Every structure is written in C-alpha cells, then in structure tokens.
Amino acid sequence: MKDSEHLKLSWENKLRERPFRDSHFTEAIRSKVMQRTKLRKNKLRYAGAAVTLAGCLLAAGLYTSWDYLNKDSFGIGIVNQEDLRVRHSYAREGVELLNVYPDPYLEAGRRMGYMFSFTEPFTAFKGKSLAITAVHPISGTRLVVSPAQEVTHPSSGYEGLERYTTSFGLPFGGIWRYEIELDGQTYADVVLSVSEPSWEISPVFPYEMYTLRGKKGELGFIDAPFIAGRSQKYMWHLWNKGEAIGNFQVKAVKQGETKIYDIFTTDSPGEASSDRVHRIPSLMKLPEPGVWRLLPYADGQMVDSIVVEVK
Amino acid sequence: MERHYLHDLAPGYDRDQVLADLMTEYGEDVWNFAYFLTRKSHAADDISQEVFLVVYNRLYTFRGESTVKSWLLSITRNKSLNYLKTAFIRKVILVDVLTNRTESSPSPEAVVFDRMATKELWDCVMRLPLKFREVILLHYHYGLPNKEIVLLLQISEGTVKSRMYRAKNKLSAMLTAQQEEGKYHEGL
Numbered sequence: 001m002k003d004s005e006h007l008k009l010s011w012e013n014k015l016r017e018r019p020f021r022d023s024h025f026t027e028a029i030r031s032k033v034m035q036r037t038k039l040r041k042n043k044l045r046y047a048g049a050a051v052t053l054a055g056c057l058l059a060a061g062l063y064t065s066w067d068y069l070n071k072d073s074f075g076i077g078i079v080n081q082e083d084l085r086v087r088h089s090y091a092r093e094g095v096e097l098l099n100v101y102p103d104p105y106l107e108a109g110r111r112m113g114y115m116f117s118f119t120e121p122f123t124a125f126k127g128k129s130l131a132i133t134a135v136h137p138i139s140g141t142r143l144v145v146s147p148a149q150e151v152t153h154p155s156s157g158y159e160g161l162e163r164y165t166t167s168f169g170l171p172f173g174g175i176w177r178y179e180i181e182l183d184g185q186t187y188a189d190v191v192l193s194v195s196e197p198s199w200e201i202s203p204v205f206p207y208e209m210y211t212l213r214g215k216k217g218e219l220g221f222i223d224a225p226f227i228a229g230r231s232q233k234y235m236w237h238l239w240n241k242g243e244a245i246g247n248f249q250v251k252a253v254k255q256g257e258t259k260i261y262d263i264f265t266t267d268s269p270g271e272a273s274s275d276r277v278h279r280i281p282s283l284m285k286l287p288e289p290g291v292w293r294l295l296p297y298a299d300g301q302m303v304d305s306i307v308v309e310v311k
Numbered sequence: 312m313e314r315h316y317l318h319d320l321a322p323g324y325d326r327d328q329v330l331a332d333l334m335t336e337y338g339e340d341v342w343n344f345a346y347f348l349t350r351k352s353h354a355a356d357d358i359s360q361e362v363f364l365v366v367y368n369r370l371y372t373f374r375g376e377s378t379v380k381s382w383l384l385s386i387t388r389n390k391s392l393n394y395l396k397t398a399f400i401r402k403v404i405l406v407d408v409l410t411n412r413t414e415s416s417p418s419p420e421a422v423v424f425d426r427m428a429t430k431e432l433w434d435c436v437m438r439l440p441l442k443f444r445e446v447i448l449l450h451y452h453y454g455l456p457n458k459e460i461v462l463l464l465q466i467s468e469g470t471v472k473s474r475m476y477r478a479k480n481k482l483s484a485m486l487t488a489q490q491e492e493g494k495y496h497e498g499l
Contacts, residue, residue, distance in 0.1 A: 011432050011486060015451040018343065019424040019433040024352065025338030025359055033334065033363045037327070103323035113321035115328065156316040157336065167321030 090188035098188040109197035109305040118161040139258035169302030226310040231285040238278040255291040315379040348391035351420040443478035
C-alpha cells in the first residue's frame with residue numbers, strides 16, 4: 001500500500017510540468033492569428049473610411065481657424081514644428097525609455113485607456129511618485145491627468161513597469177504631449193494626436209418620469225434649456241452603480257476654442273442611491289451662446305461629455 | 312495567484328498589444344489543452360488560432376468574471392468539444408459508410424511526449440475518458456481551484472468533486488498496472 005500511495009503523491013506533482021520540451025504554439029500560428037485580426041480590421045476600416053473622411057475635413061477646417069478664434073494662442077508665441085510631431089516612444093542618449101500604446105481610436109471628451117511601457121528595471125521607479133501631465137502646445141494648456149502616485153509594485157506578470165496602465169479624458173482634440181514625471185522631475189514624454197470628438201448635440205432619453213440629456217445608461221442631466229449668462233438648476237445622473245463620490249466638477253469647452261471654463265463644483269455631491277444611479281443637483285451657467293461641451297469629472301476622473309446648445 | 316493586468320485596463324486600450332501578450336503568456340497552455348482534449352496536433356493548431364481570434368473580438372467585453380486563464384481555457388474547451396463532435400460525425404458517417412473500413416491505424420496526429428520523466432504518466436492521462444481527463448488536467452496541470460472548474464465546466468461543485476475522486480482512482484489504478492507491467496517485464 002505504501003508504494004502505491006507514494007506513487008499517488010508523485011503523479012499529482014509531476015502533472016504540473018508541461019509534457020513537451022518545446023512549445024507547439026509556434027511563431028507560425030502566432031503570426032497567422034495577427035494576420036487574421038488585420039483582415040477583419042480592414043473590412044471594418046473601409047466602412048468607416050467615408051465617415052472618417054468627412055470628420056477629418058471638418059476637423060481640419062476647425063483646426064486651421066482655431067488660432068484666429070482663440071485669443072489665448074497670441075500670447076504663447078511660435079510653436080515649434082518639432083513639438084507637434086507625433087511620437088510614441090522616448091529615448092535618452094540613444095536608449096529607449098518609454099513606449100506608449102494608446103487606444104487606436106483615441107479621442108477627446110471621454111475617458112480613454114493608455115498603456116505605458118517603461119524599459120528601465122523596477123529599481124528605477126520603486127518608491128518614487130509617478131505623475132502624468134498632458135500639455136497642448138498650441139494653446140499652452142497644461143492638465144495634470146494622472147496625479148502623483150507612489151510606484152509600489154511592478155506590472156502584473158512582469159518584473160518592471162512594462163505594462164503601466166492608466167486612463168483619463170482630455171477636454172478637446174489636437175496634438176497633446178504627455179509628460180511623465182518621477183518625483184517631480186520630467187522623466188520622459190510622448191506626443192499623440194487626439195481626435196476631436198463629435199459636436200453633435202447630445203440626444204435626450206427618458207428616465208423614470210424625466211427627460212434626460214446625455215448618454216443613456218451612462219450619464220445625463222434633467223434637460224432644461226441653456227441661456228447664455230443665465231444660471232439654471234440641472235440634476236445630474238451618473239450611472240456609476242451608486243458608488244460614493246467625494247468631489248464632482250463640471251467644466252466646459254466651447255466648440256472651436258481651447259479655453260476651459262469651470263462651471264460647477266461640489267465636495268458633497270449628495271447620497272449615493274440604492275438604484276445604482278448617483279443624483280447630483282447642480283447650478284450651471286454658460287457665458288456665451290453657441291455649441292458647448294460639458295465635461296463632468298467624478299473624483300477628478302472624466303467619464304464622458306455632453307454637447308449642448310446655448311442660446 | 313496575481314491578478315492579470317487585463318482586469319484593470321479601462322476600455323479603449325490597444326488590443327493588438329494585449330493579444331500579443333496573451334499569446335506569449337498562454338499560447339502554449341491553450342495549444343496543449345486543445346491537444347489534450349482532441350488528441351490531434353492539427354486540430355490543436357487550428358483550435359489555438361480560433362481561440363485567440365475569439366479572444367481578440369471579445370477582449371473589450373472581458374469583465375473579469377473569471378481569471379484570464381480560465382477564460383482562455385474555457386474557449387479552448389468549447390472549440391475542442393465542437394471539433395470532437397464534428398470529427399466523430401465525419402468519422403462515423405464518411406469513413407464507415409463510404410469506405411466500409413474499420414478504423415484500425417493509430418492517429419498519425421499524435422505528438423510524442425518528449426520529457427522522459429513524465430512520459431508514462433501523460434500517456435496514461437491521455438488514455439483516460441474525456442470527462443476524467445479534463446478535471447484532472449484543469450486541477451493538477453492548470454492549477455485551477457474547484458470554484459473555477461465549476462464555472463468552466465458548468466457543473467456543480469459536488470459533481471466536480473465526485474468526478475475528481477473517480478478520475479484519481481482510475482488514474483492511480485492505471486499507473487499501478489503500468490508499474491506492475493514494468494516490473495513484470497524487468498523480471499523476465
């Protein structure tokens with residue numbers, strides 16, 4: 001009996017190891033998979049091409065007229081062509097330190113994911129605070145998109161920070177430079193082209209007995225007209241599973257401009273409700289008529305944005 | 312087990328990079344599982360490709376209801392079982408009816424287990440009935456806890472436990488028999 005019991009023990013441990021010396025998941029299989037993902041993507045791309053082209057022409061029109069519309073740019077001076085060159089990696093003295101992998105459909109006006117891949121070993125980052133600032137060279141806008149956080153552990157499954165993920169939203173599109181700071185010092189930066197999101201007025205949808213304007217199931221406010229210069233109450237609804245929020249802010253950007261207005265802020269955004277929707281009363285006033293994008297931030301994080309018309 | 316970074320990505324990340332990572336981390340495990348279930352290397356080649364294509368399409372909808380590993384193995388299992396169903400039908404209907412021939416030759420698609428220390432053990436595992444083979448491998452080779460096996464196989468915890476118990480007994484019996492046979496041959 002002892003012999004076969006010993007046998008039982010060892011097979012349970014032996015089975016943990018793979019039975020093959022080499023992997024049968026070959027480079028050939030791997031590349032076939034990557035090839036086939038491209039094929040699917042291309043089919044979808046052709047369909048989207050027409051839409052994108054129209055969008056590009058509109059964006060190009062807006063972009064060229066921005067400098068004339070935006071008084072701020074006159075104070076900044078000449079922006080270097082080099083500052084506007086899209087660059088996904090950063091090298092210092094010939095050594096590549098950082099690569100960024102943004103969403104291929106990167107656009108402003110909503111929270112988007114970024115993956116930063118750092119090449120230096122973990123010791124270069126451990127215990128230091130890491131922050132990310134987004135800079136819009138043309139307007140000079142500087143936004144702290146990822147507040148300083150202490151680096152305590154490497155990326156899951158890796159030895160260093162090869163998969164540092166973060167997400168945040170930007171208020172408007174264009175060329176943005178992302179500066180990574182370690183302990184307050186600029187460590188590396190990358191430059192990305194962020195698409196301008198749609199300026200179509202956000203639709204209304206019914207909820208309970210109200211009509212909300214925004215994105216159904218995500219966020220909205222009880223619809224009421226916007227009159228330039230006039231304060232009005234708007235009840236925000238956030239579909240965030242009713243989680244508690246410490247700080248709620250609404251900022252706004254006017255179509256064609258890069259100036260960010262603070263519209264509303266509260267540190268006591270009411271009770272989280274039981275039906276997975278957070279209701280936050282607010283008082284908002286927009287200064288000028290035109291098309292505006294409202295940018296709500298919950299605890300410093302942009303969720304999505306709502307486009308409204310101000311009369 | 313450490314939480315895979317896929318659980319923490321906000322929507323909109325670069326799928327190509329994540330897919331490449333997943334293939335590096337789990338490609339071998341996926342291929343092996345397809346092979347363990349189908350016992351055919353060509354099937355495993357095809358299935359492992361299909362699995363990662365499905366993963367690519369469903370990447371944005373992964374909500375972390377299971378671990379990344381269980382998720383991948385679950386897709387692999389579904390594809391493998393599908394293959395076995397259609398292969399069986401093809402074999403029974405086409406081969407038997409059209410050629411009137413009994414399936415006698417061993418599968419040419421079997422791959423040799425080339426690690427000497429564990430070869431005999433794995434040969435036994437491959438001879439286990441499918442239901443026993445999969446619980447044994449999911450638990451002892453892939454290290455999935457019972458709760459994850461329950462989700463993956465869509466059966467109750469009680470069924471998992473009883474199947475595991477019977478599978479272990481069967482495997483032990485096979486190994487003992489194999490050992491006896493070995494001793495007998497040595498004795499000759």
